[in-house]
Amino acid sequence: MPAQPGTADAALKLEEFLPYRLNVCANIVSTALSRIYAERYSIGVPEWRVLVTLGQFGMMTAKAIGIHSHMHKTKVSRAVAMLERRKLVVRRANRDDLREAFLSLTPAGRDIYSDLAPSALEFARQLMEIVEPADRAALGRALNKLIEHAALIASDIAKGGNPG
Amino acid sequence: MPAQPGTADAALKLEEFLPYRLNVCANIVSTALSRIYAERYSIGVPEWRVLVTLGQFGMMTAKAIGIHSHMHKTKVSRAVAMLERRKLVVRRANRDDLREAFLSLTPAGRDIYSDLAPSALEFARQLMEIVEPADRAALGRALNKLIEHAALIASDIAKGGNPG
DNA sequence: ACAAATTAGTTGCCATTGAAACCATGGTCA
DNA sequence: TGACCATGGTTTCAATGGCAACTAATTTGT
Numbered sequence: 001m002p003a004q005p006g007t008a009d010a011a012l013k014l015e016e017f018l019p020y021r022l023n024v025c026a027n028i029v030s031t032a033l034s035r036i037y038a039e040r041y042s043i044g045v046p047e048w049r050v051l052v053t054l055g056q057f058g059m060m061t062a063k064a065i066g067i068h069s070h071m072h073k074t075k076v077s078r079a080v081a082m083l084e085r086r087k088l089v090v091r092r093a094n095r096d097d098l099r100e101a102f103l104s105l106t107p108a109g110r111d112i113y114s115d116l117a118p119s120a121l122e123f124a125r126q127l128m129e130i131v132e133p134a135d136r137a138a139l140g141r142a143l144n145k146l147i148e149h150a151a152l153i154a155s156d157i158a159k160g161g162n163p164g
Numbered sequence: 165m166p167a168q169p170g171t172a173d174a175a176l177k178l179e180e181f182l183p184y185r186l187n188v189c190a191n192i193v194s195t196a197l198s199r200i201y202a203e204r205y206s207i208g209v210p211e212w213r214v215l216v217t218l219g220q221f222g223m224m225t226a227k228a229i230g231i232h233s234h235m236h237k238t239k240v241s242r243a244v245a246m247l248e249r250r251k252l253v254v255r256r257a258n259r260d261d262l263r264e265a266f267l268s269l270t271p272a273g274r275d276i277y278s279d280l281a282p283s284a285l286e287f288a289r290q291l292m293e294i295v296e297p298a299d300r301a302a303l304g305r306a307l308n309k310l311i312e313h314a315a316l317i318a319s320d321i322a323k324g325g326n327p328g
Numbered sequence: 329a330c331a332a333a334t335t336a337g338t339t340g341c342c343a344t345t346g347a348a349a350c351c352a353t354g355g356t357c358a
Numbered sequence: 359t360g361a362c363c364a365t366g367g368t369t370t371c372a373a374t375g376g377c378a379a380c381t382a383a384t385t386t387g388t
Contacts, residue, residue, distance in 0.1 A: 012281040026190035029183045099336040117176040131306045138302030142295045149294045263366040
């Protein structure tokens with residue numbers, strides 16, 4: 001009966017579907033956060049992540065930044081290039097391996113960082129206040145687990161499973 | 165002391181920063197899910213959402229799909245266009261308002277939907293199993309709250325707050 | 329010591345996407 | 359009725375982002 005929607009199975013409802021809700025949530029939050037820095041410093045998410053990562057660790061390679069911030073190397077490369085043009089980041093050669101270079105914030109970059117970090121923390125604080133106090137720790141644990149294990153979910157599902 | 169990273173404030177750590185973790189989590193989950201349908205049907209996320217939405221409601225306008233699935237109208241337009249080319253969706257004129265049109269799945273579209281929906285539900289089930297049973301309800305509540313209220317977080321933060 | 333494989337990072341290319349302009353229709357108000 | 363505004367949807371344009379190819383430097387294996 002193709003005319004009767006949602007009868008096929010245990011009813012797939014988009015608005016209750018976890019992957020979808022995670023996406024929507026992440027987008028809304030990300031958009032709200034970016035309002036804090038986007039126009040103010042004319043940077044986007046990748047640049048913000050590079051700034052924060054360098055602010056946190058002081059000096060590291062592009063590769064390390066990419067790993068720490070879950071960004072593709074081309075994204076890191078371009079973000080760093082733009083921060084370098086703006087004199088917010090400097091590149092220092094590594095004499096022991098000339099393929100890579102050590103990146104760090106300039107004083108100007110650090111100024112922006114110390115202006116931006118408190119705002120970000122304040123944003124995160126207000127964000128957490130939205131969640132019921134009793135649910136906060138659970139949210140953190142759930143995200144940890146999902147980040148760690150979601151990639152491993154059997155793609156066997158694809159192969160036309162559930163015959164029963 | 166600009167040489168000492170992470171001293172500025174209560175230490176902003178990217179890997180603990182909620183907006184960042186939501187993004188990472190959503191991406192990982194989304195990528196894993198798309199492995200189930202991407203190559204199999206040669207569709208992307210927007211097309212998947214349109215299919216699922218039409219499967220759920222049977223018949224609706226592009227605008228309604230956009231609202232229900234949190235998608236920009238251009239995204240919906242293009243996704244529908246491609247599903248139409250593939251004869252998975254049909255467009256029927258609304259005689260009472262020729263600006264809009266009613267969209268619904270063709271039999272072929274419904275075939276794909278009834279193949280795809282159980283896989284999606286199974287995926288969501290396995291995903292939830294990753295989360296500790298005691299944390300599952302909390303995760304759901306937290307996402308609801310965040311989706312509903314995160315957009316409203318004061319952008320006053322941007323205006324150079326915390327002077328103290 | 330040298331060829332082959334590996335790695336850090338950049339660049340060219342193409343697909344995706346959102347904003348803004350646009351088109352066609354419908355509603356409003358005089 | 360006709361001028362204006364609003365709305366559903368498509369298209370154009372510019373920005374973004376990922377893949378693959380590339381360069382330069384390092385490591386490995388013989």
